[in-house]
Amino acid sequence: MSTLPQIELEHATGQAAELLAQVKKNVGSIPNMAKTMASSPALLKGYLGLSGALAGGVLPAAVRERLALATAEYNRCTYCLSAHTMLATKVAKLDSDETARARHADSADEHVAALLTLSDTIARGRGTIDESALDTARAAGVTNAEIGEVLGNLALNILTNYFNLVADTANEFPVVQPHQHV
Structure with a gap:
């Protein structure tokens, strides 16, 4: 059983809601990891930022x-x-x-x-x-x-x-x- 809750988009507020909506728009669904990271919008934002930056780098x-x-x-x-x-x-x-x-x-x-x-x-x-x-x-x-x-x-x-x-x-x-x- 998860030790941190998952936040569903329909129950999210503020920055967590914005970030989860962005994930859904970009990926088509929201992985459980992102829902769980949404407990800390700063963490989810940091993860998405670094992941996105590296996706635009030299490594395919x-x-x-x-x-x-x-x-x-x-x-x-x-x-x-x-x-x-x-x-x-x-x-x-x-x-x-x-x-x-x-x-x-x-x-x-x-x-x-x-x-x-x-x-x-x-x-x-x-x-x-x-x-x-x-x-x-x-x-x-x-x-x-x-x-x-x-x-x-x-x-x-x-x-x-x-x-x-x-x-x-x-x-x-x-x-x-x-x-x-x-």
């Missing part, structure tokens, strides 16, 4: 979805893993092999694999990395803009992972469970 949707899958798997967030598996296959048109590889911070595409490895290294180091990690990414053709956006996407994904884990957000997507880690 298929890469951003892979980054989200890798982070959700690492953080064991079933809600985000389920949502981003659906988005990766239905919206970003990733095949099942790439979706599965992304959960392990890997890709058949060497450049994408370098981005995923960098993100995973940063996450596992809690932001502290060896300079060789950046050198390796740059040797694979990763640009400074991509490095910045990897960090931005990692921050966004950690935010949503942690939020959904704490809130125990009701999952409306086909459920994808994290792998068992030893």
Whole structure:
């Protein structure tokens, strides 16, 4: 059971109502995560702002979805893993092999694999990395803009992972469970 309530658009007021209406207009529906985030309009506004800004960056949707899958798997967030598996296959048109590889911070595409490895290294180091990690990414053709956006996407994904884990957000997507880690 969720630890934070969902706010339905018809019961929302003020900025929460405006933000939920914006989500519905842009997405066509309002995901449970947004309804739950609406308890704090500042949080929902910040999430939507960062998500929208990164969507206009240099990393295409298929890469951003892979980054989200890798982070959700690492953080064991079933809600985000389920949502981003659906988005990766239905919206970003990733095949099942790439979706599965992304959960392990890997890709058949060497450049994408370098981005995923960098993100995973940063996450596992809690932001502290060896300079060789950046050198390796740059040797694979990763640009400074991509490095910045990897960090931005990692921050966004950690935010949503942690939020959904704490809130125990009701999952409306086909459920994808994290792998068992030893």
